[in-house]
Amino acid sequence: MTEDPVFCVPSGAILGHEMAGRIIERGKGAERFAIGDRVSVLPISSCGTCASCLAGEPAWCAGMALHGGGFAQYFAVSERQCIALPSTLSAEDGALVEPLAVGLHGVVMAAMEKGARVLVVGAGPIGLATIYWARKMGAGRIAVTARTRQREDMALGMGADLFIDPQAADDPAQVSAIMGGLPDIVFECVGQPGLIDRCIKLVRPRGTVVVLGLCTKMDQIDPFFAISKEVRIQMAVFYGIADFENSARALDAGDLSPRAMITDSVGLSDLPEAFEALRQRTTQCKIMVMPQSMEKASAL
Template sequence: MLKIHRCGICGSDLHMTDGHAPHFTLPENSTLGHEFAGEVIALGKGVEKLKVGDPVTALPFVGCGHCATCLSGKPNFCAHFKGAAAGFAQYAVVTERVTTRLPKTLSMEDGALIEPMAVGLHGVALAKLTPGAKALVIGAGPVGLAATFWARRLGAGRIVVTASSLRREALARHMGADEFVVPEEGQDLATLAGEALKGSPDVVFECAGQKDLIAKAIHCVKPRGDVVVLGFCTVPDQFIPAVAVWKEVRIQFAVTYSMQEFTHVANVFDAGCVEPRAMITDRVSLDALPEMFEALRNRSTQCKVMVNPWLS
């Protein structure tokens, strides 16, 4: 059992509670919150690697623990997968095998950032960047910023981030972007990105999850380039396959991460790479969650909001 110290609000939390994504909901009375960190306060039967007082974070899902998928560190693809997110609470029960002990150098807020940063790591790893690759990141929310962070560390040469406003420019540059572009009405993103990158992008990371962005990514990427979709669009979308076929574009969808990637983020943070802390823009109580959810749905200026369940 954990005493929860911090839990970040994710865009998927908003999707699961807005009533517009019936295929992406949880059973009634479920507890949300999957970006959490806390302290072990009690141990169940058979727990061997953790002790009371350990600071930890955990994957927000578990599998059977015995199949090839689980044993390879990918319980999210287990046939018996089940969500176990419960971070918007003062206490939560987690399974030891999906738990990661936090290094002593990390705060609880750092620990709660491991999950969203692992999402970005997984997407960038799937791109298999070659050294010096040109990358375009569409979207400057937490997922886009995480992708920028990892693209910089996994070999990208030049990185351009694009968004609908300039409010995240400084943060994107802090995370590793070389340029930040905001297309004005009528401007072609492919042209802007190509000028900023000094050539068409080798890979485009779609991180905003909005309609028509996959088509835009295909339009921007170079022939035989890669489009990695990390954005979580919950409405019907479409693109013209022939456009992608003509360019021989490789399209890769990405979801969550492996246990190994999750642990790797903690190790990178421990090595001193804690730039992601700058994403945290506010801290609220559990009672303030409904109000903050509405603010975030209405294009708030917030980036990553942390819930402290012990705030009154």
């Protein structure tokens, strides 16, 4: 984490970018929220005045910066970054808004038609969020594949119809037989070298590959194979204000399935042990960090 050439986190940085909490103090000119309001926080700071910011897309502001801060008792953010949480939602729900917004943004970028065949590669939190939104937005048959079946039940609970073993998922003919045709859209939600090329081979001719996995290493694809199928490759990253708001609304509507991603909760004092445990293959999906009290939550 501190050595990655792209997403290097400097030593001493406060992590935690999936966060929610209660407003305890307001700065000068901050009037949108009152003391005591509970909010989910979009972890992107921006200028607030450019065309992207005014359109609710701070990720594309020239001055944007990602930040953490959730693994602390208190943090300061601009009111522009805050999304009000309905009274029905807990701080834990608020910390789930960020990963749900990533999945929503990816499905929106896919321009998915109703009834589309969808294959999701990866059953981590982003893959699960993608399954959730693909189902809610009208996908037909949804399949998921991952290197193990540990999260098969969780994926099915989020809306997938079936799990494809990784060996079968390497063979387009087997995928086509299982799904009733090659998928119209393949979502790459892992971020490992070689997976984009694999997804290109699995999608139907003139299908769409949406890349949500953050691979920070150099990678290769077979451009001739991609162009011979006229595959559309759509990169997708971050989210907008609307994605956050719609994710909070989905939770507020009483849909409990995203909460199944939370497999454990820890306090700040338990974080080092939790991180060490994640170095090994584990059944954990998302660990909720509860700094000090239930008034604030951040997801790991």
